Every structure is written in structure tokens, then in C-alpha cells.
Amino acid sequence: MKHKDRNDCWLLISGKVYNVTQFLEDHSGGVKVLLAASEKDATDDFEDVGLSDDAREQMQKYYIGEVDATTIPTRRTYKAQTSTVATHQEDPGFLFKII
């Protein structure tokens, strides 16, 4: 999970770890998707894209090892984005008295 930026990016796909640091700029799907797939189990993201056999073959170049599955968090905790609630904080300038 520490390997998650442009200078050091590892991916975890199907229990295998890939060091894609050198590949980031060459990835035709873009750098961002790979960075977004780091720091977690990227298996589902990867399978959802449905990459070609060629892509799967290329992956082998970046394979660096297996991960101990018991150390993978089962669920990633996402911090919900705080929604922008429109509030009217300006002074209305006048008040109605409600009787």
C-alpha cells in the first residue's frame, strides 16, 4: 500500500504484485487509472476493464511477487465526500415578525 505514486507504483491483481512504475507513462489507459488502482486490491478494477491477451502478457514483465492474502484488507474504507449543501448565510437585510 506504500507503493502508490508516480515514482513508486505497485499493483495487486489476483494475489500477484506488479511494479508498474516504469510502465505508467506508457500505459495506453493512462497514468491516472493505474495510480487509482494502487494502494488496494485492483483485481476487480482490472477485470472490469477487460484487457486484451496482449495486455495480460505484458503484465508479466512487471511481476515482482505474490502477496500474503491474509494481509489484504477485505474492504476498503472510503471517506464519503462531504456534499455541498447550499446554505444561505448572508444577512437577509430585513426581518418579518411572524405573529
Ligand code: HEM
Ligand atoms: C500491469 C498491469 C497492466 C498492463 C500491462 C496494462 C496494459 C494495457 C494495455 C496494453 C492496454 C491497451 C488495450 C489492450 O491491450 O487491452 C491497456 C488499456 C487500458 N488499461 Fe491497462 N494495463 C494494466 C493495468 C490496468 C489497470 C489496473 C487498469 C484499471 C484499473 C487498467 C485500465 C486500462 C484502461 C481503462 C485501458 C483503456 C481501455 C480501452 O482503450 O478500451 N489497466 N492497458
